[in-house]
Amino acid sequence: MLVYxxxxxxxxFYSMYRELLTTTAIGLESGTKEIKVANVSIKGNAFxxxxxxxxxxxxxxFPESTLIATSLNDxxxxxxxxxxxxxKEIDQALEFEIEPHLPFPVNEAILNRVIVExxxxxxxxxxxxxxxxxxxxxxxxxxxxxxxxxxxxxxxDALATFCRRFVQSLEPLAVIHINDSYSTxxxxxxxxxLASKGISISPExxxxxxxxxxxxxxxxxxxRERPERILFTGLLVPDLAETLDxxxxxxxxxxxxxxxxxxxxxxxALEESSVDFRKKEFVYPNPWKRFKKPILMTAAxxxxxxxxxxxxxxxxxxxxxxxxxTQYTSLLSLMKKPxxxxxxxxxxxxxxxxxxxxxxxxxxxxxxxxxxxxxVESPDIFALYPNTPKVSDLLAWLCTHPLCVGEGETPLxxxxxxxxxxxxxxxxxxxxxxxxxxxxxxxxxxxxRYAREFHDMxxxxxxxxxxxxxxxxxxxxxxxxxxxxxxxxTRYP
Numbered sequence: 001m002l003v004y005x006x007x008x009x010x011x012x013f014y015s016m017y018r019e020l021l022t023t024t025a026i027g028l029e030s031g032t033k034e035i036k037v038a039n040v041s042i043k044g045n046a047f048x049x050x051x052x053x054x055x056x057x058x059x060x061x062f063p064e065s066t067l068i069a070t071s072l073n074d075x076x077x078x079x080x081x082x083x084x085x086x087x088k089e090i091d092q093a094l095e096f097e098i099e100p101h102l103p104f105p106v107n108e109a110i111l112n113r114v115i116v117e118x119x120x121x122x123x124x125x126x127x128x129x130x131x132x133x134x135x136x137x138x139x140x141x142x143x144x145x146x147x148x149x150x151x152x153x154x155x156x157d158a159l160a161t162f163c164r165r166f167v168q169s170l171e172p173l174a175v176i177h178i179n180d181s182y183s184t185x186x187x188x189x190x191x192x193x194l195a196s197k198g199i200s201i202s203p204e205x206x207x208x209x210x211x212x213x214x215x216x217x218x219x220x221x222x223x224r225e226r227p228e229r230i231l232f233t234g235l236l237v238p239d240l241a242e243t244l245d246x247x248x249x250x251x252x253x254x255x256x257x258x259x260x261x262x263x264x265x266x267x268x269a270l271e272e273s274s275v276d277f278r279k280k281e282f283v284y285p286n287p288w289k290r291f292k293k294p295i296l297m298t299a300a301x302x303x304x305x306x307x308x309x310x311x312x313x314x315x316x317x318x319x320x321x322x323x324x325x326t327q328y329t330s331l332l333s334l335m336k337k338p339x340x341x342x343x344x345x346x347x348x349x350x351x352x353x354x355x356x357x358x359x360x361x362x363x364x365x366x367x368x369x370x371x372x373x374x375x376v377e378s379p380d381i382f383a384l385y386p387n388t389p390k391v392s393d394l395l396a397w398l399c400t401h402p403l404c405v406g407e408g409e410t411p412l413x414x415x416x417x418x419x420x421x422x423x424x425x426x427x428x429x430x431x432x433x434x435x436x437x438x439x440x441x442x443x444x445x446x447x448x449r450y451a452r453e454f455h456d457m458x459x460x461x462x463x464x465x466x467x468x469x470x471x472x473x474x475x476x477x478x479x480x481x482x483x484x485x486x487x488x489x490t491r492y493p
Contacts, residue, residue, distance in 0.1 A: 060147060072277060073179075074182075075130050110130050164192075167191075174220075176216065178203060179234055180235060181200065203235055216244055234258065391418075401457070414443055414444045
């Protein structure tokens, strides 16, 4: 009976989630007079461009359950190398590493990163940053049109996402996107954004060709390589390819050239690891609104299914309890312990002995634990004395390390607080557990360079920091906070 019920509900659930299996997103590109719209759906690794059209600002109207994404034009882009490889560690140290290069304070920025390449030496990133005030203006502009975008990506990254799906090329490719008010030049390799620059200019400006040429040459000089081909998207300007003196790349249709940005924006919204500036105070407030109807249907169906399984489940559990009581009495017989005598011994009383059918699961568990205790002849052996660096050893190491004290009388780092805590250790119930000591340091430094060197020292091989554990790092109001674990030299039995 349970098998038939499961089959029926399986088909019901499949029918309900069929709509969710295919996720749809809409990408928008704003112009001075019109808005380009791309409706893209994706299922697994396959995607489909459902529709491409242009509407006026007054005609914008989408269902509440639609996933809408927009792109931000003037985004600061810079390559960055880090010695870290784990994405979690990269995200923790990103603000600290990029702060000296940002043209504006890091607390006024929203950061994103694209991992271009990983190697034994570390990771190569492309960092994208936008001012908080810029994102506020972007949201206000779309909110005035009745649109609250769930995802906000960067124009350059949306173009990279588009190339990853539509362009098959192993060599660096320049993508020049032209809007009626803003133009972007991006250098892309195998679908990864390497560099990008933009300029606010109209194609009708007499200096447009020269400005785009200057932008293209500047980007090529920054990367020290000139792309072999150029992909023009957005508005197509005559003679621009001749001005740049480079062969252009043609796609299957001219619609793809015209709608490349909204298509890439929609695809970026459907990818979990894509760039998104809706972070911190800009986190999308209603992420579940698209799933209200499916969730209500799921809840109703789940409740019905739970009631059905509860009825049949209780019947099955009662059968299992009877089998457990039978196995318990068989175990006592095997151990040559008469049931009545063992019950009197366990209860430490001469009162009437309870019948096996009256024993609950908890009663059986208590009696089995008592039998297990009798069977244990010798306790487990575990290490009682840890061989780990002591607090004095740690302080001596920090106070004498060149990166902490420097060469003069003034120390390079000022220690504000230290926490030394044993977070794991072997014991009676965990005899095979190993010692683990967590250290937390709070310190200040006159120069951020000394703090970065100290951070690199913690990651490099030494006799104190356990390289197999994560090194935490963050900063707030000029105070640096480092978290790491000490090496364990204990010999375990």
